[in-house]
Amino acid sequence: QRSPGGRGIIALRSTARGGSVSTITAMLTEGAEVTVPGHEVDTVVTEFGVAELKGKCVRERMEALIRIAHPDFRAWIRDEAERQKIVPRLQVPAFQPARPALAATAPGVTPTTIRLGTFCDLSGPNATVGMAALRGYSAYYGHVNHWGGVHGRRIELVVKDDRFDPDRTSAAARSLVEVDDAFAIVSPLGTPTNLAVMDYFLSRGIPVVSPHSGISAWSSPLRRTYFALQPSYRVEGQLLAQYALAELRPGRIALFAVEDQFGLEGTTAFQAELARNGVQPVAVVTHAAGESDPAAWLAALQAHEPDLVLLYTYVKPAADLLEAALAAGFRPAWLGSYVISGPDLFQLARPEATQGLRATSYPAGPRDHRGEVLFRKIMAREYGDPLPGTHSRIGYAAAQLVVEGLQRTGPELTRDGFVEALEGLKDWTGGLLPPISYSQADHRGLTALALMRAAGGRWLVEKGLMRLREPQQEDNP
Structure with missing residues (x-):
């Protein structure tokens, strides 16, 4: 800018971190280092165009930058600028823009x-x-x-x-x-x-x-x-069985499930998929909803010496069983439903008890x-x-x-x-x-799931997306 006819130009991609964040934002984060003051930037270039900023007011600069931001982030940048009152919405005292008259059109619906x-x-x-x-x-x-x-x-x-x-x-x-x-x-x-x-x-x-x-x-x-x-738990049960047989290859499989429709549907699908591959579980241990008897559950499982236990139950009984197993030195591989794959499990069971547990979860959206x-x-x-x-x-x-x-x-x-x-x-x-x-x-x-693994009291992604393999998909390469 100090040379005759010189100009300050910044060229950058519109997104970073694999497209998950916008490089153009309404405001820098607190503590961010500023290397070029805004008033010294004449031109900004991204793959979506050129923003000429010199001589423009704040609103004009914002609109110019939004036009060259990634389309997925443009509405967010404008919303953030207005929310932070960098560029406030136009407000005229005692004036409200006219809106179509709304009516009570259905039960639970009023004009407001x-x-x-x-x-x-x-x-x-x-x-x-x-x-x-x-x-x-x-x-x-x-x-x-x-x-x-x-x-x-x-x-x-x-x-x-x-x-x-x-x-x-x-x-x-x-x-x-x-x-x-x-x-x-x-x-x-x-x-x-x-x-x-x-x-x-x-x-x-x-x-x-x-x-x-x-x-x-x-x-x-x-x-x-x-x-x-x-x-559905039916899809999940099939997916868990397919994963266990293909990836974990256990010799002896046991099931631990709650006695309600959730436990029944998931374990029925899991066992059906095992049977289709010529495998039968060595034990099925069930418990009533609301029951807590981890010592009895553990004894029933240990008697059959499984090297993999499927957990088709809720968070509290799963945590109780994992704690009892840790205390007894019983360490099979654990595989569970997405019902137990939240952070609340780590509030009820110590990291040592949950270490290595795999459970399904919801797959992530587009990056x-x-x-x-x-x-x-x-x-x-x-x-x-x-x-x-x-x-x-x-x-x-x-x-x-x-x-x-x-x-x-x-x-x-x-x-x-x-x-x-x-x-x-x-x-x-x-x-x-x-x-x-x-x-x-x-x-x-x-109709798809992800797979998580517990490590150090938190969940890590092991498989980002698991889709059900239908029988015809396996028979027809």
């Missing part, structure tokens, strides 16, 4: 709000799971409300604590529908609890989106008002999607949780799915329109999960 309902365990045996899921979906609904809601309506979420008790769930479901007038039920937690109220919701025509459970009943047989998101960055940022800001776990992730992703359906339905929101909007989703993702599609004939959601 959309009331959604859910139930979860906040004070019972699976409260750690319930709290994690609640944080996930509450964070996203709060984010949507911060930016004006959906078509001018704020989302109002009514949460009932059922303590993972189906009788309490039945009362909660009736209250949500008949007292709170919920438009839809979103992310309801648990297999036995959801099964207890499924017929009631079907009889009332209430949309139910993403039950926080993986039994196949939510999508098979097809029920028009039910939309699954999580992979170039900003949804993952936003998820971590919101969870860290709202809950001080920079590394949210499996249950927070699926709760947040489910909320993204609900909001997408509401947005696509439009201002004239009805339950039938909402169902049709969800059925029209094709290869959609909010960034946390791989793309999913629904149709009038398919409400399954995800």
